Amino acid sequence: MTSSELETPPLDAARRLAERGDLDGAAAILAELVADPHGPDRAQAAVGLAVVLEERGDVEAARAAARTALATGHPEYAAQAACHLAQGFEREGRAEQARAAWQAVLGVGTAAYVPLAHLALARLATAAGNLDEVEQELRAAMESGDPGVGARAAQELADLLLEHGEPGAAADVLLDALEEAPAEEVPGLRVQLGIAHLELACAEFAESVEYGADPQTSALAIELLARTLPLRGRADDAGRVWSYGLEHEDQTLAAEVRLRYHRDA
Template sequence: MAAHEVESGRRIDEARRLAESGELEAATEIFAALAADEGETDRAQAAVGLALVLERRGDLAGSRAAARAALATGHPEYAAQAACLLARGFEQDGAADQARAAWQAVIGLGTPAYLPGAHLALARIAEAQGDEREAEASLRAALATGDPQAGSEAAQRLAEYLLAEGAPGEAADVLIEALEVPAVADPGRLRVLLGMAHLDMACGEFALAAEGAGDADGTALAVELLARTLPLRGRDEDAEAVWAYGLGHPDAAVAGQVRLRLHREDPPLPDA
């Protein structure tokens, strides 16, 4: 009896053992037989195994055919694995439309474990194609899964995009949502981004106060706070423009207050 001919036990387990030990031809034979049997309870799993073994043997067309067969079973676990296998292969080949369709199939199956990665992948494809609206929607969907790793990654990417678009309030909301995910990954980075969002919101309020009609001291304070906060966000030229605005303010009292604030000495350091 050949090594792959099993007298007892599940043949799927033997096929897996053969594949792991490098006996790919024997594993292929068992996987193919099981995948072709419509009454076989392990049919979906066997089709995925066949796809993986054929991929290792360099038969890409056969691998994808087996993966499509597994996907067609609709099995919540193995159909999802097959769709992921197809999607990754299409992405590697640069076939974005086919990859998108495969990732959407993963989402359509609704198996929770595979949804975060699928949403992130769809965001990645949309970003590469310049579809910002679709990328944002996919990142929000990844965050909504509540996955600690994918949620953190999605929130960071989405917050960076929103900050660049001048929407710090939305960015802050996204980051707060991510920080509420139990055991979320990289909370330090999320909090740094949240701080940056708050700085941008503060700059917006300072700018409104500086441009509004108010008492001289309050307006000058707003100018100073805005000019000293902008460099924290890498906006040195904007800070210089704010100082210039304050120094040239039509209200002489405001301009005088700004001049004093610009040239005031830093407080002395405390004694050691």
């Protein structure tokens, strides 16, 4: 070993060994650093040890190292350790343990990791069917200060609201997100906003038909509704709307609808 290698800081030496595939050598150096409760590099070494041990296939020892890093409360490495734990539990389908680990990320409070934790908690809540928690976590992600994550959370929340028949609320979410979204996220948000507006339009057309109007206005509403529904993948519903108008007991209305139905034929 050369003098320069002897002078290499232990963390750098461990990293180089790991990069060369010497996981045992890297683990030995990192474990020694972790064993010093007052060492300045203990938190970082514990995270590194968790990664190396997991790569070596020693999952439980890796988690023990990650918990050591988490216990230090270090704003960067404790957060990394909690993320490491959470992601591992998610891969194994251990939802409750993953949820606790992501909440630990929030407990550390490091700004760079908080948005990701909220998105992850929303994902777990979706899998559990807890829609109120999904909305809560997505809104928290939107307000966490990361514009990119906020835009992604807004899209997910808008999808959720659209699925549950709340296009107006979805549109509000998307409009808020557009105010701070990164340029690359704007096109997707605008497309989704257009979809929300289509749903709002369908609702307005349907209400116009339901509450009744003069035959010309009702026929127009029926046509617009029937021609808009297929854009949302609802061709069968569109057919029923046409049938409603074509077979209406008001013969004047039915005749108006018939003209509109056949004008593109």
